[in-house]
Amino acid sequence: MTTAREIHLTRYPEGKPTLDIFETVERDLPAPKEGEVLAETLYLSVDPYMRGRMRPDVKSYIPPFALDEPLDGGAVGRVLESKVDGFAPGDLVVAQGGLGWRSHGVVPAGALRKIDPSLAPPSAFLGVLGMPGLTAWAGLTQLIRPKAGETLYVSGAAGAVGSLVCQLGKQKGLRVIGSAGTKEKRDWLVREARCDAAVGYKEHDAASLTTALRDLAPKGIDGYFENVGGMQLEAVLNCINDRGRIALCGLISQYNATEAPAGPSNFANLLTRQVLMEGFIVTRFMDRTEEFLSEVAPLVAAGRVKHEETVYEGLDRAPAAFVGLFEGTNTGKMVVKVAE
C-alpha cells in the first residue's frame, strides 16, 4: 500500500490566492489496475491557468478544481509499478493529470508520455520542452508568424512562456523587447535571453509605457506576444504597425481581479491599423508537439536557448510557489521539487 501526500483546495480564493486555502492530506492509494501506473512525483508544475480553475462560477475551457480533492496539473514522475504495456518501473514520465500536487499517483496510460532524459533534465519537460514551451512556439510561429527584421514585444518576458518566446524571436532575426517586473529579470532578459531591450511595467502607466516603447521600437511593433493584459496592451496598441499581429496567450494581470477590468481605450486601433489579434489555448497545438520538439530540443541541447527555472523544494511549498506566480518570485519556469 502506498500512502500519497496531496495538496487539496479547501475553498476558492477571492482576489489573490493565499496559503490558507490549501491543506496537505495523506491518502492510501489503490493498486494500479490494467491501463494504469503507480508513479512517484519528482517535479510538479504550478501554472497561472490554475487560478482560472479556482473560479467555479466562470465557464472556461477546463473544469474548475473540486474542493477537498487533490489539485492537479502537469508533473514529471518515476514509474514504480506498471500495468501498461511499454511502461516499466524506473521509466521517467510526464503526466498531464493524476500526478500533479501530490507525492504519488495512480495515472491512466492516456495521461502519460515517456521522456528522454538525454535531451534535458526532467524538470525541463514541464517548462521549455513541455506545455509552456509549446505555448511559446505555437503563439510565435503559428499566430504571429514573424519575418526577420520585424520588432516583437513580449510581456511577462522573463517567465516560462515569455522567456522562450524572446529567445525564439532572436533566433528568427527579430528585434525583441521584453517586459518584466524587476531589474534583475530585465538584466537577465538582455544578458541571457539576448533581448535587445527590456522594460519595466510597474513604474509605468499606458501613456509613459507608450513613450518608452516608441524609443525602444523606433520602427513600431509588428508582433506582440501578450501574457499580461491591462495597460501593456493599451500601450502596444498605440505603437503597433499596420497589419501587426497579437498572440493573446494570457492576461495574468486580471486573473485575481474582483471587478470587471476595463478594456483598452484605444481598441479602435485594431480596426484602423488592420491588426490581427487571436486568442489561443495550447491544447489546440498538441498535435504539433513533435514539430515543436524537433525545433526547440536541439536549441536547448546546444545551449542556444536558456531554460531558467525557479525551484521550490518540497511538496508543502507548492502553494507558496503558486502564490509566487502572482508576486513574480519566479524567473523562468516555476516548479516544485518533490523527490530526487
Ligand SMILES: NC(=O)c1ccc[n+]([C@@H]2O[C@H](COP(=O)([O-])OP(=O)(O)OC[C@H]3O[C@@H](n4cnc5c(N)ncnc54)[C@H](OP(=O)(O)O)[C@@H]3O)[C@@H](O)[C@H]2O)c1
Ligand atoms: N493560452 C495558453 O494555452 C497558455 C498556456 C500557458 C500559459 N499561458 C499564459 O501565459 C502567461 C505566462 O504563463 P507562464 O506559465 O509563463 O507564467 P510565468 O510568466 O512564468 O509566471 C507568471 C509571471 O507573471 C508576472 N505577473 C504576475 N502578476 C502580474 C501582473 N499583475 N502584471 C504583470 N505581470 C504579472 C510575474 O512576472 P513579473 O515579475 O514580470 O511581474 C510572474 O513571474 C500567463 O498569462 C498564462 O496564463 C497561456
